Amino acid sequence: MAVNEETRQVQIATELQEHARTLAHSTRRVLVPSDSYRLLGELRATVDDLEQVCRQLGEWHTRVVDGEHYQGEDERGDGGTGTVAAAAGLDRAATALAVASDALSEAHSANGVIRWKS
Template sequence: MTEQPGESVERATKVSHEAKALSQAQLSRTHPSDIPPLTHEIADTLDSLKQVTAQLSWWHSRAVNGSDYAPDEGANLGIEDAAAQLLAASRFLSAARDAVTAAETATRSVRWKRRH
């Protein structure tokens, strides 16, 4: 199935809206038993975002001057910089995913008390 122009942007917009909604949730009221599955989902999301940024870095590093972008002054440098920054983002997201996964593992060993 071929993706139509703009579909990736629409998906990214949905992810952004959901992440904003989660960031505005009152997590201090989260039930302790929800923490491991919540951190698991966050780790999965970070892993997907890592993959997306890696793919975008790859795309930029293979963009063709004159075919994929207009050959003007500074364009090559801009493309190279974007590829490097996206690769760095992918690496940071990988580290963030690893940290959240470690937190998930750590909280699974906690015996949480029931709240009243």
């Protein structure tokens, strides 16, 4: 069961990235072919969770207030569009992750009809 870890968000994101990198290096081959079905299911669930994170962060960016949550923008910004641009980028990322989730679901279903050797 997931636990609300609001005080560890950055640490959790760092750990997730480290685990994703390890998985990326470890999936050049799949030693137990039948594991590919479960891997696809877990990847889809992870992508779904990342979509939720992007949507929530995007919504949060739309609610932040200059002077309360941040103090303007640096010399690259124009004073208030950074939060809007971040929210828009996060919305695009969430949409792309939803497309990726659908593709993983298709791959997972297709993988489910294969009679893998153990």
